[in-house]
Amino acid sequence: MNIYDIAKEAGVSISTVSRVLNGKRNVNAETRRKVEAVLTAHNYVPSAIAQGLVSRSMRTVAVLMVDVRIPNYARAAHVVESECAHRGYNVLMCNTGTVHSDSMRYLEILSRRQVDGIIMIGSVYSELIDSPSITNLTQRIPCVVANGKLPGCYSVLIDDFAGIGAAVEHLVEKGHRNIAYFKDMGTDSARRKLNGYQAAMRRHGLEPYVLEGESSLEGGMEGAARFLEDRRGCTAMVCGEDITAAGMVKAFVQKGFRVPEDMAVTGYNASLYARICEPTLTTVDNRPEMMGLMSAQLLSSLMDGQTERCASITVQPALVVGKST
Amino acid sequence: MNIYDIAKEAGVSISTVSRVLNGKRNVNAETRRKVEAVLTAHNYVPSAIAQGLVSRSMRTVAVLMVDVRIPNYARAAHVVESECAHRGYNVLMCNTGTVHSDSMRYLEILSRRQVDGIIMIGSVYSELIDSPSITNLTQRIPCVVANGKLPGCYSVLIDDFAGIGAAVEHLVEKGHRNIAYFKDMGTDSARRKLNGYQAAMRRHGLEPYVLEGESSLEGGMEGAARFLEDRRGCTAMVCGEDITAAGMVKAFVQKGFRVPEDMAVTGYNASLYARICEPTLTTVDNRPEMMGLMSAQLLSSLMDGQTERCASITVQPALVVGKST
DNA sequence: TTGAAAGCGCTAACAA
């Protein structure tokens, strides 16, 4: 059932039907009623694709992230979706994984689809190759990178450097001097956190001690085991993720250490993991909701044609004190 | 830059350009090269919207769920997205919340958008009003409900009844006789779990004892406090969610109970929460990935026009034994 | 207030 059929049945032209559909005022009340009757009788729904061809927009935004199962991404994506929905946009969920070529493939598809905007959540996207096809994309479609940077894109950044710094400061205030850091694998954001730890330690004239491991519960537990073989007098452990911190706590407790009395631990993300952990983790709220909100708002104004000259916004994380320090 | 411009610049007709774009074989090799040169020179990307108008499909699938931040939904949605992506479909993420009218609004929007299929994940959608507009929708668009039923839709069900039953059986085998159940709020699925508990208790001639509370860590902790005021000799607590079970364990441990020696606890979902919990939870894997996979496969075959006469598939959950029992 | 007609950017049948 399309607009022609409606028009025929109502005995009017398609323009009139279109006017009724779009609530234009220049329609005779009687005509309008007649058309509306036919419309509801057939449960008519206009084709958004056809409308999209005319308006050159399907009112669609894409959210790229490594994996929606990671709570931090889910939290940010959730806000983005709700913000976009309020503005009449639907959101395509793209779980790109960490392989660059897969992200590129997604971007290519989104480019054909003529999405109205793209939000990439996560620092992995900072590492995308600066190819001509990507430049072509970012020139045609407004892009916002959350927690990362990409040439031609606007950014909403989290000050992870300061976030980890706050955790270290908190431990120093509590009297700790030998503070270790557990770095998780690979990303740009993990590197910024490491830098934040090192800078904070340096500020206090303390010796950094860095362990590295997988970003998972097991990674944290395994890291704790390695750490305990040579803890270099450390009384505190700063982790780059709540999940690794939870693993640390679990391993420490299982080996008979008391947390925080024998070993203090901090996490990162202020996730549910931190609250489930016993004792609850002191952690850093990196505010994924705020990040998602600002990304969506920025994208929205870009889609409205505002070429803001503010290339990036920075969100400040906040320390959340739990019982693990 | 559209197909006309390309045609003009290459000195051919738009049909020829279209043929080249779609890799048709009836194009002169020389002509093809000429067109391709123009194509790449302009970094041309065909409009998926225009193609969609012709094919009446934007190759889009929608996933409805209450909230992507709930791990179980995220796990299912992730599989759905990856399955759909493999088949050339993109996935719209719709966080509907628990309010029916909001879900209805989403369905209406998706209907206009002419999505190719809809997957609703969660038993809340069983409670949607059976209005004419919904019937109209499900008649035009293939719909699959995961863990729920809706007239006119195919279903992939989880046997939560058996899942909770398995947890009870496990406790009975361990020698427990007085086993309480913590029911979380509202949904159809929560009711099925409760039924599973009651049936399993009846099977063994045991007296059910049901507490109810909010589906959150705090809900579990608060439930534990209420429970301990009058535990009726119970030595075990079956919970409908890992997160409430984690709250229970936390509260028990904080009050000096040993888990599982003084009080055994089981969860549901086999989530990361269960593994973070100390001791790790005995839980039930309700296999959201399998559910997502089967939903996507079912939807896929429906979209291919196969009107399967198998109206519903049931997935069996599996007990995962941890240290909390 | 209404209708006719020209697009939007593509595909596909039919002719040449």
Added chain:
DNA sequence: TTGTTAGCGCTTTCAA
């Protein structure tokens, strides 16, 4: 092998 033409279902001038 190539081009012409008629849609796909809508919006939007421009006339009437």
